[in-house]
Amino acid sequence: MIKTALGKTGMNVSKIIYGGIVSMKDGQEKSDEYVAYAIDNHVNYFDISPTYGDAQEKLGKSLLPYRKDIYLACKTNKRTAEEAKYEIEASLEMLATDYFDVYQLHSLMNSADTDKAFADDGLMPLLIDYKEQGIIKNIGLTVHSEYAALRGFELYDFDTLLFPTNWALNMARGFGNKLHELQQEKGFGMLGMKALIHRAWLDPTEKAASRFPKSWCKPITDEPEFAIAALRYAQTIGATSLVPPGNFENFSFCVENSDAIAKPPTEHDIALLKNRLSDARGHLIYDL
DSSP, rough: OOOEEEESSSOEEBBEEEGGGGGGOOOOOHHHHHHHHHTTTTEEEEOOTTTTTTTTHHHHHHHTTTTTEEEEEEOOOOOBHHHHHHHHHHHHHHTSSSSSSSEEEEOOHHHHHHHHHSHHHHHHHHHHHHHHSSSSSSSSEESSHHHHHHHHHOOOOOSSEEEEOOOOHHHHHHHHHHHHHHHHHHHOOOESSSSTTEEEOOHHHHHHSSSSHHHSSSSSOEEEEHHHHHHHHHHHOOEEEEEEEEEHHHHHHHTTTTHHTTSOOOOHHHHHHHHHHHTTTTOOOOOO
């Protein structure tokens, strides 16, 4: 699999990365199978969170034979140092590691949330201290709001950003353009999520009837040309590596098509996406 530099981190990361939700709820044996498949296909970056149900426990055991050969990213949505320290230590133990290649301030939301994380007793001073100790190699940020990301980078020069590089959001609203400009200026590594997403679920019934219960929005399925066009588009707004939505089927599709996905979008891809924008308009994954 093609690997690309993740910003200034010094890490060369596979085009497709393993989102820990893939290991959630399917049992230890399945998690082991999924991780072995990823390793066999040269996926070398694994992203996990304590909030992903039983995934952290399952992934930790699945990664035991491979830890020295992969990059491991974790995250917390705690905002005080006291709460976060307990969660980070628990994650280190559960994932059987003594360091994280990337540790992320997870799901930064608004000004009040930012102020709490950057307070003297907040999360960020703790992460900076852990980076100085080598427990964390790189500090990352994850957001669903472009405003929150821009505000975060005003306060700290994050090494990585996990951000929704969704074709429909960008085409319809220009979502992500300002961040891409900032990325070109600062050189941080951007990991793209929601790139394989078509639109929001229309209602809970549609989600319940789908074969993708671990995805909180509707993946592009059964249309490979559309899917590859959307994944290629994510790279035009800064994503160097992509994390597919939860289910193994989505992950394996991206892995098996990683060479095609790594190419820039063609004029045909852009035309196809523009034609499909009407499907998503009015059902974008965020109400912007």
